[in-house]
Amino acid sequence: MKTLHPLGQTLIVAVLAFAGAVVHSQDGVSKTSIVLGQTLAMSGPGSSLAQSFHQGAKLYFDTVNAAGGVNGRKIELVTLDDQGNPANTLVNTKKLLDQGVLSLFGFYGSPQVTAAYPLIKDGDVLLFAPMAAADEFRGALYANVYSLRPGYSEEAAAITRHAAALGARKLAILHANDGESLAALESAQRTMTSMGANLLTTAAFTGSKVGGSVDKALAPGPESVLVIGDSQSAALVVRELRAKGFRGPIYGFSNTGESLLAELLGKSGAGVVVARVVPKSDGTKVALVRELQADAAAAKLGKPNVYMVEGYIAARVYTEALRRVSKEPTRAKLRKAIEALDDVSIGGFRVHFVEDRVGSRLVELGLIDSQGRVRE
CATH class of the missing domain: 3.40.50.2300 (Response regulator)
Known part of the structure; x- marks a missing residue:
């Protein structure tokens, strides 16, 4: 752009x-x-x-x-x-x-x-x-x-409900170490476990070499993986997860940038679900x-x-x-x-701001398909 x-x-x-x-x-x-x-x-x-x-x-x-x-x-x-x-x-x-x-x-x-x-x-x-x-x-x-x-806790709740509907309660989290990602991680750990998710492990990643972090996340056998990071770093992690044979649902928070991530991943993004807090950008x-x-x-x-x-x-x-x-x-x-x-x-x-300093509670989940497009 x-x-x-x-x-x-x-x-x-x-x-x-x-x-x-x-x-x-x-x-x-x-x-x-x-x-x-x-x-x-x-x-x-x-x-x-x-x-x-x-x-x-x-x-x-x-x-x-x-x-x-x-x-x-x-x-x-x-x-x-x-x-x-x-x-x-x-x-x-x-x-x-x-x-x-x-x-x-x-x-x-x-x-x-x-x-x-x-x-x-x-x-x-x-x-x-x-x-x-x-x-x-x-x-x-x-x-x-x-x-x-809304806050990350509300995004985490939407993702947890979606994973539970798929029967995927065993979760691993891969996260970047920047301040925004760490704020999201704290909300995810607190919210998702309180809603019944079984958080097996968390693994940090930095730079372009993410293989070791992905190995750590996959070792205990998660059924779903949450990737917390910007679109560039998240794309690296998603590709590595798929390359290592993980076929379960992969999730991202809004800071991952749904439409940006889809463009970076193309067909390799199939099955990735990303939260967004605004309407779909190409809708x-x-x-x-x-x-x-x-x-x-x-x-x-x-x-x-x-x-x-x-x-x-x-x-x-x-x-x-x-x-x-x-x-x-x-x-x-x-x-x-x-x-x-x-x-x-x-x-x-x-x-709506009456008696609330948060004007919107909208959280939607977008699915990246096999063509690299975002679907509702």
């Missing part, structure tokens, strides 16, 4: 926007613009996922701005590159807060959110729609985080996805993936909240507008 801008151009745009935004009020609102702050991996680990999320969000904000913005104000998404490093996320978040933004938006990675949160914990700035699924963000300790995706049933596909085609961005869908949804929901605020938005009014979204249809995607 093409990116919205080459990386250099994207960062230049971000820097210019950042410099220009200094003139805005402390709450990131002027007579002509509303400024949101975002830091995520535009380069480095996780960049293939984070860039797609950013791309989808910016695509929708650009569409809104081309139509005149919200109540005459353009939405400025100031994006800084943290290279997937939580320490950089902390530094970038401080920069964004110092300049004055209405809110933070669309961070990527559970360790990154954890690193940045102390800066907003006791204030009035909220973080909207981080692409991070650690369960704790949905609890009372992260009261300024408003998520659009036609949901109006929002059809509109994204049309917008992406008009912008010559290529075929959307699940992370682009997630960013596009996040931008649409945020814009819907802005439209419900009075003509003079503030941080307090924005929070109130988000919390008033009561089973709202956003192009067929249901969002």
Whole structure:
């Protein structure tokens, strides 16, 4: 997939926007613009996922701005590159807060959110729609985080029910060692065992040599395997599992990237089941996805993936909240507008924040078929 801008151009745009935004009020609102702050991996680990999320969000904000913005104000998404490093996320978040933004938006990675949160914990700035699924963000300790995706425990529950229906209760987990994967692993161990899965072993993998880890996972005779990692690393592990003769169901969490994994695996992905927390990226049933596909085609961005869908949804929901605020938005009014979204249809995607800081509980399982396509 093409990116919205080459990386250099994207960062230049971000820097210019950042410099220009200094003139805005402390709450990131002027007579002509509303400024949101975002830091995520535009380069480095996780960049293939984070860039797609950013791309989808910016695509929708650009569409809104081309139509005149919200109540005459353009939405400025100031994006800084943290290279997937939580320490950089902390530094970038401080920069964004110092300049004055209405809110933070669309961070990527559970360790990154954890690193940045102390800066907003006791204030009035909220973080909207981080692409991070650690369960704790949905609890009372992260009261300024408003998520659009459920936590890993809910993905783990859906996978456990599916495996049980197939009679596959003996489970092995293969996982990467990055912070996001470890957050997913903790949820999987806790949730799946509590639901009756027999977790035989866990095995970590790093780099391109995964054979030893796969051998360890297969040694006790699992009936299903959960692979936790990004699409590139997960594809290596899936191929190795099949090469070593494992024919049972293989599962992945949403951070594996259903559509990305399918493209990498092709026919060798047959029988892999991956959780997703947004509608299918190449589907036609949901109006929002059809509109994204049309917008992406008009912008010559290529075929959307699940992370682009997630960013596009996040931008649409945020814009819907802005439209419900009075003509003079503030941080307090924005929070109130988000919390008033009561089973709202956003192009067929249901969002509910009333008495809940998690706007969607959608978890769907997609099956990769023998043609490398994702089926419901």
